[in-house]
Amino acid sequence: MSDKDDKDWSRYKLATRAVRAGYNRSDEGEHSESIQLTSSFAFDSAASAAARFSGEEPGNIYSRFTNPTVRTFEQRLAAMDGGETCVATSTGMSAILAACMGLLKGGDHVVAGHDLFGSTIALFNNILTRFGLCFSYVDSTDNAAWQAAVRPETRMLFLETPSNPLSTIADIAAVSGIAHDAGALLVVDNTFATPVLQQPLGQGADVVVYSTTKHIDGQGRTMGGAVVGSREHVGESVYGFLRSAGPSLSPFNAWVQLKGLETLAIRMKAHSAAALELAQWLEGQASVERVYYSGLPSHPQYALARKQQSGGGSVIAFEVRGGRDGAWHVIDQTRMISITANLGDTRTTITHPATTTHGRLSDEERRKIGIAENLVRVSVGLEDIEDIKADLQRGLDSLT
Numbered sequence: 001m002s003d004k005d006d007k008d009w010s011r012y013k014l015a016t017r018a019v020r021a022g023y024n025r026s027d028e029g030e031h032s033e034s035i036q037l038t039s040s041f042a043f044d045s046a047a048s049a050a051a052r053f054s055g056e057e058p059g060n061i062y063s064r065f066t067n068p069t070v071r072t073f074e075q076r077l078a079a080m081d082g083g084e085t086c087v088a089t090s091t092g093m094s095a096i097l098a099a100c101m102g103l104l105k106g107g108d109h110v111v112a113g114h115d116l117f118g119s120t121i122a123l124f125n126n127i128l129t130r131f132g133l134c135f136s137y138v139d140s141t142d143n144a145a146w147q148a149a150v151r152p153e154t155r156m157l158f159l160e161t162p163s164n165p166l167s168t169i170a171d172i173a174a175v176s177g178i179a180h181d182a183g184a185l186l187v188v189d190n191t192f193a194t195p196v197l198q199q200p201l202g203q204g205a206d207v208v209v210y211s212t213t214k215h216i217d218g219q220g221r222t223m224g225g226a227v228v229g230s231r232e233h234v235g236e237s238v239y240g241f242l243r244s245a246g247p248s249l250s251p252f253n254a255w256v257q258l259k260g261l262e263t264l265a266i267r268m269k270a271h272s273a274a275a276l277e278l279a280q281w282l283e284g285q286a287s288v289e290r291v292y293y294s295g296l297p298s299h300p301q302y303a304l305a306r307k308q309q310s311g312g313g314s315v316i317a318f319e320v321r322g323g324r325d326g327a328w329h330v331i332d333q334t335r336m337i338s339i340t341a342n343l344g345d346t347r348t349t350i351t352h353p354a355t356t357t358h359g360r361l362s363d364e365e366r367r368k369i370g371i372a373e374n375l376v377r378v379s380v381g382l383e384d385i386e387d388i389k390a391d392l393q394r395g396l397d398s399l400t
């Protein structure tokens with residue numbers, strides 16, 4: 001450990017934190033972060049082992065609890081988000097589970113945006129309700145609806161902004177005010193924007209969750225998740241769940257994602273610039289009926305998006321002529337773009353939400369959140385934008 005460990009990273013800009021925060025160089029003097037692939041840690045003596053286990057002596061015991069490579073990843077992400085601490089998890093879903101298990105108890109009520117990631121809704125409705133938690137859903141853009149859904153036993157408000165796949169924007173500051181007046185916490189799933197484009201803690205959120213599988217890995221290699229927030233909520237409550245229940249991030253995945261964080265700022269800017277150009281181009285296509293992207297001036301919440309995000313991110317959704325057949329045709333006519341549900345990758349991906357990511361919802365539920373049969377979602381990668389346009393143009397032209 002060197003005296004560089006305790007740097008106050010808040011004095012540095014985000015791109016600097018992304019590259020440097022959190023690493024304790026070993027005595028070997030390695031310049032790139034080492035990977036500590038070890039399940040347990042050895043002690044100098046029985047007395048030292050006892051002191052570690054009792055908590056008298058700080059230090060690593062077992063990688064389900066703490067691991068230096070995972071810790072570096074956690075400290076770097078916390079520094080980027082302006083959070084006191086971070087707990088890394090094995091997937092994005094286990095980050096959401098850990099936040100709920102750490103912060104809620106049976107009998108508590110949660111108000112959530114109705115356009116959450118599909119597995120989040122399944123976790124809430126099919127699993128957590130069996131343990132005495134209760135969930136209500138609201139249109140996340142409607143502040144009066146958030147307020148009206150609050151009950152005396154409400155302990156958490158949960159939202160995703162921009163949402164998947166329609167890029168609707170929830171007002172983080174306004175919803176956090178409603179949460180705090182009710183004595184509840186606001187949890188924001190910031191997977192789509194990442195700390196580069198949006199820092200919810202600075203706008204009033206209490207806890208931020210991520211699927212780091214998406215933009216933070218950024219090249220579609222590893223799964224991971226993270227919960228960021230205060231020492232009390234995350235460092236104690238959420239960490240307490242992780243330590244006992246064990247959805248811990250593997251050190252190898254932490255290392256890959258640490259490298260992902262180093263390039264996150266330039267990637268998010270490039271994704272956002274390319275997605276904006278593609279969204280504007282799609283708006284000009286005769287066979288495209290509507291484009292959903294929060295970076296477009298035509299987006300109904302453009303002003304709010306500008307206020308809380310510094311870019312629109314990688315994901316665009318658009319409706320085409322010809323219903324489901326039209327949407328499938330555009331997807332099937334691509335030759336380069338990957339037909340896969342992952343997003344936030346260097347490779348552009350395309351999917352039909354109504355039959356894939358949102359396929360488990362009923363027709364009625366899909367209608368309520370606005371997922372039409374003719375909707376296509378694209379996560380714009382880092383290939384040349386002209387090649388991406390040409391790959392979509394083929395299918396779009398044949399619909400006119």
Ligand SMILES: *Cc1c(COP(=O)(O)O)cnc(C)c1O
Pocket residue numbers: 091092093094117119120160164189191192210211212213214223224225
């Ligand atoms: C993918 C995703 C998740 C779930 O993350 P996994 O890493 O797949 O478990 C949660 N929220 C959002 C917004 C996502 O896109």
